Amino acid sequence: MKWILFFGALIGPSICGREKFFGDQVFRINVRGGDEISKLSQLLNSDNFKLDVWKSPSAFSHPVDVLVPSVSLQPVKSFLKSQALQYSVTIADLQIYHEMDNIAGEFPDLAHRLKIGHSFENRSMYVLKFGTAEGRRRPAVWLNAGIHSREWISQATAIWTARKIVSDYGKDPAITSILEKMDIFLLPVANPDGYVYTQTKNRLWRKTRSLNSRSPCIGADPNRNWNSSFAGAGTSNNPCSEVYHGPHANSEVEVKSVVDFIQQHGNFKCFIDLHSYSQLLMYPYGYTVNKAPDAEELDEVARCAAKALASLSGTKYQVGPICTTVYPASGSSTDWAYDNGIKYAFTFELRDTGHYGFLLPANQIIPTAEETWLGLKTIMEHVRDHLY
Amino acid sequence: MQPRRPPPPAPGPPRPAAPLLALPLLLLAVQGAAAPAGPEAAEWRPDTGPPHGLLRQAARAALHFLNFRAGSPSALRVLAAVQEGRARINAKKECTVDLVFTTERYNSEEGEESLGKCSARVFFRNRKPRPAVNVTCARLMEKTKRQQEDYRLYKQMKQLRNPLDGVSIPDSHGHIDPSLRPVWELAFLGSSYVMWEKTTRFLHYYMAQLSGVKQWETNDGAIDFDYTVLLHEFSTQEIIPCRIHLVWSPGKPLTVKYHCQELLAPEDASGTEEGSAVAPTELSNF
Numbered sequence: 142m143k144w145i146l147f148f149g150a151l152i153g154p155s156i157c158g159r160e161k162f163f164g165d166q167v168f169r170i171n172v173r174g175g176d177e178i179s180k181l182s183q184l185l186n187s188d189n190f191k192l193d194v195w196k197s198p199s200a201f202s203h204p205v206d207v208l209v210p211s212v213s214l215q216p217v218k219s220f221l222k223s224q225a226l227q228y229s230v231t232i233a234d235l236q237i238y239h240e241m242d243n244i245a246g247e248f249p250d251l252a253h254r255l256k257i258g259h260s261f262e263n264r265s266m267y268v269l270k271f272g273t274a275e276g277r278r279r280p281a282v283w284l285n286a287g288i289h290s291r292e293w294i295s296q297a298t299a300i301w302t303a304r305k306i307v308s309d310y311g312k313d314p315a316i317t318s319i320l321e322k323m324d325i326f327l328l329p330v331a332n333p334d335g336y337v338y339t340q341t342k343n344r345l346w347r348k349t350r351s352l353n354s355r356s357p358c359i360g361a362d363p364n365r366n367w368n369s370s371f372a373g374a375g376t377s378n379n380p381c382s383e384v385y386h387g388p389h390a391n392s393e394v395e396v397k398s399v400v401d402f403i404q405q406h407g408n409f410k411c412f413i414d415l416h417s418y419s420q421l422l423m424y425p426y427g428y429t430v431n432k433a434p435d436a437e438e439l440d441e442v443a444r445c446a447a448k449a450l451a452s453l454s455g456t457k458y459q460v461g462p463i464c465t466t467v468y469p470a471s472g473s474s475t476d477w478a479y480d481n482g483i484k485y486a487f488t489f490e491l492r493d494t495g496h497y498g499f500l501l502p503a504n505q506i507i508p509t510a511e512e513t514w515l516g517l518k519t520i521m522e523h524v525r526d527h528l529y
Numbered sequence: 530m531q532p533r534r535p536p537p538p539a540p541g542p543p544r545p546a547a548p549l550l551a552l553p554l555l556l557l558a559v560q561g562a563a564a565p566a567g568p569e570a571a572e573w574r575p576d577t578g579p580p581h582g583l584l585r586q587a588a589r590a591a592l593h594f595l596n597f598r599a600g601s602p603s604a605l606r607v608l609a610a611v612q613e614g615r616a617r618i619n620a621k622k623e624c625t626v627d628l629v630f631t632t633e634r635y636n637s638e639e640g641e642e643s644l645g646k647c648s649a650r651v652f653f654r655n656r657k658p659r660p661a662v663n664v665t666c667a668r669l670m671e672k673t674k675r676q677q678e679d680y681r682l683y684k685q686m687k688q689l690r691n692p693l694d695g696v697s698i699p700d701s702h703g704h705i706d707p708s709l710r711p712v713w714e715l716a717f718l719g720s721s722y723v724m725w726e727k728t729t730r731f732l733h734y735y736m737a738q739l740s741g742v743k744q745w746e747t748n749d750g751a752i753d754f755d756y757t758v759l760l761h762e763f764s765t766q767e768i769i770p771c772r773i774h775l776v777w778s779p780g781k782p783l784t785v786k787y788h789c790q791e792l793l794a795p796e797d798a799s800g801t802e803e804g805s806a807v808a809p810t811e812l813s814n815f
């Protein structure tokens with residue numbers, strides 16, 4: 142028992158009234174025998190670490206999922222290491238998942254949390270569905286975020302937006318009328334494995350974490366993996382490249398989960414993918430300089446959205462087709478959506494323009510989310526008024 | 530107290546002697562290498578104009594070069610907007626861009642609205658880095674104010690205590706401790722040299738994060754420090770780690786030596802294939 146007390150002493154006074162889960166992690170601990178179960182049970186029953194069991198130790202060789210508060214991370218890791226208990230981190234920052242749960246719980250008639258699949262490392266992929274009518278496949282909007290894991294402003298903006306939707310419904314005429322006619326599906330973390338990796342190992346990781354059969358390099362670029370001019374311009378067939386397209390289209394399970402869901406639904410009218418950085422609002426195509434058939438209309442909508450966005454704090458966005466505004470990119474989500482009948486397909490590159498880049502300071506999250514919301518609403522209002 | 534840098538294995542680079550120009554109205558007028566004379570095969574039609582991306586690319590190259598040559602961490606500039614420009618491509622696919630653009634201060638305070646105007650000629654060699662730059666800018670900051678701020682930054686650097694090498698700047702959440710701001714700004718100055726050298730017609734860079742910062746004591750009071758900068762490369766999206774060694778004193782030209790990991794390497798491999806470029810310290814050989 143000595144080691145429990147020793148490690149327990151490293152924590153300070155108990156943690157009261159915890160509401161935020163910032164920095165908390167979920168450890169998956171492998172137990173392979175009675176001895177390990179007993180050690181683990183003592184750890185879990187100890188008051189000092191305030192551990193929360195998500196999945197109990199029951200039988201041999203079943204992993205236990207334990208929520209470890211951020212203050213306990215170091216001592217718990219030391220304890221596990223000293224007892225030779227194997228573990229991995231399944232969820233690194235719980236804020237987003239908990240918030241999704243809270244939103245669905247607080248607004249059960251408006252928001253539902255759906256699991257649409259899982260990641261390569263077997264993390265759940267959760268989507269929030271916002272809608273006011275049950276059981277019908279109404280025209281729908283897909284908001285995609287966090288496909289490139291290092292673009293943290295994307296996931297943060299998405300979860301803020303989720304809260305905004307439920308808070309403003311019934312008060313803001315715009316979102317109220319949008320939801321009267323359409324459903325909104327929001328995927329805040331399209332690349333969960335990458336996201337965990339950015340929190341635990343490499344802040345600048347971009348791709349998935351899938352294994353490549355003939356290379357030590359890991360992951361494919363999930364935004365080059367869609368089935369639209371797959372392996373075309375602006376991609377690489379080198380698994381070590383940040384724009385590696387993957388062995389084939391939809392090879393990345395994270396991408397396939399979204400594709401399958403959208404195709405099964407069959408009634409999406411709008412697809413918006415949130416990235417950072419550069420402050421751009423773009424529409425197809427990325428894979429060719431040729432104009433998309435709806436380019437003129439999309440350009441107009443994008444300009445209106447950029448204007449609305451700028452109206453809040455003056456943040457300037459450039460507007461145009463992906464290929465000539467940023468660079469050629471094939472196999473992108475937005476191009477796939479467009480070529481699959483989802484006319485209103487846009488990509489946002491959020492703040493900033495390079496000063497902080499991916500490492501946007503936390504104090505810019507809310508201003509970014511607020512201005513982006515104005516842009517998103519403009520697009521959704523146009524979709525609402527031009528359903529096809 | 531900073532430790533002393535261990536003596537280099539080879540003789541160090543010669544100290545640059547040429548002082549910077551300091552005319553009252555022009556901050557800087559710097560000459561890059563002259564574009565070679567040659568038949569000019571292609572020029573954009575007046576109705577289409579050069580792609581906006583090309584103009585921005587040229588502006589970036591010009592600004593990195595300008596920032597490096599100005600050698601002042603408190604007078605760093607970033608691109609505000611390209612106003613006009615034209616470009617020519619010759620038979621060898623070398624590209625000359627003439628442009629006018631506005632800039633703002635890199636470390637601008639809230640509400641500060643100074644848009645220094647610049648005109649530049651940038652010559653991109655065919656897919657090769659190190660564009661030749663000739664840039665002239667209207668002064669953005671009063672000379673004495675700039676000197677004062679440089680000196681203030683200098684003093685802050687001198688007061689920093691090692692070890693800093695475990696620290697990332699900014700941290701994962703974009704936060705830079707106020708005491709480390711000078712490090713960031715000086716590092717941006719040094720990185721400007723590297724980013725200028727690496728910029729081509731198609732590739733450009735931003736500074737993503739610093740780590741491994743080590744400051745050394747010097748005999749002449751100069752700031753001497755090493756750091757690793759992660760450069761974000763467009764459009765490949767690669768993160769390029771560069772080890773930079775910087776020596777600076779207020780009012781004196783900067784000396785920069787660097788070594789970047791160039792080629793795509795398997796994850797966790799440590800520099801089995803590395804490109805290396807030791808920067809000349811004076812650019813008079815244009």
